[in-house]
Amino acid sequence: MVSTRSAEGLRLRKAEVKSNDQIAPGIFRLTFPRDRDFIPGQTLALTTDPAISPRYYSIASGANDALFEILYDLVPEGQLTPRLARLGAGDALLVSEELGAFRDADGASVWIASGTGIAPFASMARSGMVSQKTLVHGSRTLAGLYLRGYFSSVLDGRYMPCCSSETAQGVFPGRTTAWLASGDLPAAERYLLCGSSRMVVDARDVLISRGVPFSRVVAEIYF
Amino acid sequence: MAESLFGATLAGLGRIASEAGLPAYGAKQLSDWLYGKNATSFKDMLNLPRRAREWLAERYTIDTPGPIKATESQDGTRKYLFPAAGGGFVEAAWIPEGRRATLCLSVQVGCKMGCLFCMTGKQGFQGHLSAGEILNQYRSLPERDSVTNIVYMGMGEPMDNLANVLESLEVLCAPHGYGLSPSRVTVSTIGLIPAMREFLEATRCHLAVSMHSPFAEERRRLMPVENVYPLKDVLSVLRENPLGRQRRVSFEYIMFDGLNDSDRHAREIARILEGIRCRVNLIPFHPIPGTPLSPSPRERMEHFEQELKRRSILTTIRQSRGLDISAACGMLSTRELVRLRGEPD
Numbered sequence: 315m316v317s318t319r320s321a322e323g324l325r326l327r328k329a330e331v332k333s334n335d336q337i338a339p340g341i342f343r344l345t346f347p348r349d350r351d352f353i354p355g356q357t358l359a360l361t362t363d364p365a366i367s368p369r370y371y372s373i374a375s376g377a378n379d380a381l382f383e384i385l386y387d388l389v390p391e392g393q394l395t396p397r398l399a400r401l402g403a404g405d406a407l408l409v410s411e412e413l414g415a416f417r418d419a420d421g422a423s424v425w426i427a428s429g430t431g432i433a434p435f436a437s438m439a440r441s442g443m444v445s446q447k448t449l450v451h452g453s454r455t456l457a458g459l460y461l462r463g464y465f466s467s468v469l470d471g472r473y474m475p476c477c478s479s480e481t482a483q484g485v486f487p488g489r490t491t492a493w494l495a496s497g498d499l500p501a502a503e504r505y506l507l508c509g510s511s512r513m514v515v516d517a518r519d520v521l522i523s524r525g526v527p528f529s530r531v532v533a534e535i536y537f
Numbered sequence: 538m539a540e541s542l543f544g545a546t547l548a549g550l551g552r553i554a555s556e557a558g559l560p561a562y563g564a565k566q567l568s569d570w571l572y573g574k575n576a577t578s579f580k581d582m583l584n585l586p587r588r589a590r591e592w593l594a595e596r597y598t599i600d601t602p603g604p605i606k607a608t609e610s611q612d613g614t615r616k617y618l619f620p621a622a623g624g625g626f627v628e629a630a631w632i633p634e635g636r637r638a639t640l641c642l643s644v645q646v647g648c649k650m651g652c653l654f655c656m657t658g659k660q661g662f663q664g665h666l667s668a669g670e671i672l673n674q675y676r677s678l679p680e681r682d683s684v685t686n687i688v689y690m691g692m693g694e695p696m697d698n699l700a701n702v703l704e705s706l707e708v709l710c711a712p713h714g715y716g717l718s719p720s721r722v723t724v725s726t727i728g729l730i731p732a733m734r735e736f737l738e739a740t741r742c743h744l745a746v747s748m749h750s751p752f753a754e755e756r757r758r759l760m761p762v763e764n765v766y767p768l769k770d771v772l773s774v775l776r777e778n779p780l781g782r783q784r785r786v787s788f789e790y791i792m793f794d795g796l797n798d799s800d801r802h803a804r805e806i807a808r809i810l811e812g813i814r815c816r817v818n819l820i821p822f823h824p825i826p827g828t829p830l831s832p833s834p835r836e837r838m839e840h841f842e843q844e845l846k847r848r849s850i851l852t853t854i855r856q857s858r859g860l861d862i863s864a865a866c867g868m869l870s871t872r873e874l875v876r877l878r879g880e881p882d
Contacts (some may be wrong), residue, residue: 324731353699357765367731370765393712415757511649512661514761515789519827528653528829533761537697537729 318364318408326364326408334401336385338457340388342408343374345381347519352377352412354437359410360384361396365465369394372433372508372534373407380410381394385430385460389536403407409511416508423504426517428490429453431509432460434534444468448500451479452476452490452513471501489513494520509532542593543571543676544669546707547714553597555591557775568713575676577601603677604629614859619674621646624665625693629674631684632858639686642674644702645693652760654791655747656825666693668704674715675709687717689724690745690789696732706740709815719743720783728771737778744780745818746771748788750797751805768809775813781783786813791820792833792841801805803841807848816851823857 317327329346337343343358352375359368375383381425389395401407416424425447427434432451439447449469453459456477465473466484475487476493486493494517505521506512514533522528542553547564550571554563564583570576579585579594595869605615605626615631627645632639647660674691675681687709689695695702702724710713712722719741726733737744748768750756757763780786788810792798806817819842821833833841838854845852 344625389866410711414765415753415767510661510803511651515651515661518651519659522829531760532757532764534649534764535649535651535761537694 316339320359320361320364320368320408324359324368324370324410326359326361326410327466328381329375329407329409331403331405331407332403334399336399337385337460340373340454341458341460342386342388342395343460344384344398344401345375346407346409348375348382349378353417354441354443355416355418356412357416357436358382358384360398361394361408362401362406364408366393366397368408370536372414372431372437373412374433374436374440376442377438377439383436385433387430388444404522405482413445414534416505416532418447418506420445421428421504422502423448423506424500424502425449426494426505426507426509427451428491428509428513429458430460431507431513431534433537434508435506436461436464439465439468446470446499448472448474448502450474450476450490450493452478452493452509454479456480456482456485491516491520495524497527503530505531507531509536511535511537539596541600541667541669542567543599543601544667544672544702544704544708545571546668547711551706553593553847557587557639558594559585563589571599572676572708572714575601602678604679607679610859616859617674617678617681618675619643619670621666621670622662623664625660627666627670627674629678629691630859631678631680631682633683634856637685638680639688640675640678640682640684641688641691642671643691643693644671644689644695644698648693649697650694650760650762652727652747654759654793654825654828654830655823659825663879665698665701668701668708671701671705672708675715685721687722688745689722694727694729695724696726696729696736699732699735703736703739706742706848710740712741723785723787726788727760727767728768729762730766730770730774733771734774734778737774737780741784743785743787744774745787745789748790748806748817751802751809755797757806759774772809772813775815777812786815786819788815790817790819791822792838793822793835794831796830797839798833798841800844803844803848807845807850810850816853817845819852821855821857837850 317325332345334344357370357372359370361368371384374385388399459475476490478489480489514535550567550752553566570582579590579827604619606618613633617629618626622629648657648664649662651658706785709717710719723743723745725745749759842852
């Protein structure tokens with residue numbers, strides 16, 4: 315396969331965009347053919363041009379799905395995401411090999427995500443890892459609670475959506491950290507956190523203050 | 538708002554000089570005024586034509602704000618708080634030690650990396666510092682003339698703001714800038730590999746890598762970056778790109794009681810560093826509020842040092858400095874933020 319290198323030395327291969335849809339204000343879902351195996355929780359670096367620094371995005375699709383699926387937030391003043399947002403079916407994209415070691419194992423875990431940080435947990439669930447998993451997903455808007463129906467169904471009462479600026483039945487009115495601080499924490503062997511550094515640091519502090527050993531907390535941060 | 542010219546590299550000044558109608562050597566003249574003569578106004582630049590000075594003053598500023606707060610430790614360390622764009626604060630520390638004086642400066646307001654032991658990370662990420670804002674911590678330091686060494690080890694991850702860090706290093710080390718030797722400058726990283734590669738190619742400054750555990754499972758709980766850029770890959774890059782004899786790579790190792798201070802850790806550090814010409818700096822942990830971690834006792838650190846030395850690893854224990862003035866990086870600026878927001882400390 316023809317590959318190129320980014321300015322920072324990342325090996326990138328070409329992929330053809332299958333779809334690129336805005337699924338909520340400022341949040342996009344991008345798909346392209348899966349030509350490699352990966353482990354749920356891993357990331358891909360994407361760019362549209364080798365001269366533009368690639369950014370890392372967690373894979374949201376299942377390990378056996380035909381397409382890679384990526385979720386991204388449009389940052390209007392950013393270098394890359396406005397270009398990503400203009401891509402349509404058939405356009406070319408540059409993609410790195412799969413990277414990262416943010417993984418879960420069998421057994422009870424609590425997944426805590428904000429915004430598009432839901433992606434690695436979507437990938438894990440879509441790959442069949444749902445037994446004894448609890449998901450807490452926070453978003454500023456209801457529309458940002460991606461895959462709400464899916465998780466309600468597959469996690470069967472172990473899914474807690476949180477929304478800080480809108481209300482709906484079955485959705486906790488507030489931030490993820492407020493939910494974690496407010497009631498009994500689900501018993502778990504592991505707590506996996508993914509999202510903005512602000513949410514991850516705050517959520518980790520809440521967990522530790524409530525007696526969870528830090529050795530049980532693993533975080534993935536978007537940077 | 539007018540852009541500040543302070544922090545611009547020679548190439549950037551060349552473009553501006555050309556637009557201002559200055560001859561080719563105008564960039565060096567500007568550089569000399571900004572970094573050689575520490576000019577604070579375009580009016581002072583008397584060897585430039587008046588029309589060019591007016592043109593510059595209409596479009597640019599020379600933004601070099603002094604520190605808004607200073608605290609001094611009993612050991613002589615001084616911490617300064619500088620204002621940053623967007624209302625945040627960054628810290629710079631001046632650390633005298635015999636004939637040396639080290640300046641530790643910041644590159645971001647807050648940090649995205651979320652390391653468990655770090656106070657700066659608790660502020661969240663508020664923004665990158667421009668090259669000018671990074672350099673100003675040197676330019677506006679009251680003790681500037683005494684500084685012998687500069688370390689990029691304050692707030693933020695340098696490799697996450699690489700473009701501005703590289704520009705600031707160029708101005709610091711170029712003859713037309715401040716003219717410091719690159720061997721006096723060390724830039725730290727938690728190991729963002731693509732940017733680290735670029736840094737190694739683009740500069741001759743020293744590199745310091747935050748290790749804190751040689752075991753991946755343990756390190757990922759202290760430093761989320763391990764999930765994306767494992768230490769073993771960072772070490773591979775350093776093996777592939779030897780730094781040469783004039784340059785040094787060091788590994789920073791904060792010691793936590795009962796967590797990463799065993800003989801097993803020392804053995805593993807020696808094993809994974811084999812073949813890399815380096816040193817290990819053992820750092821006493823300065824506890825931060827709410828942390829589940831505690832510092833290793835001094836005798837344990839000394840034993841650990843001996844274990845590494847016995848395995849031919851050049852090792853030093855860093856002295857704790859400024860303990861009485863919120864020495865942990867990010868403490869002073871966080872307190873200032875809390876004070877301004879009226880939140881309980």
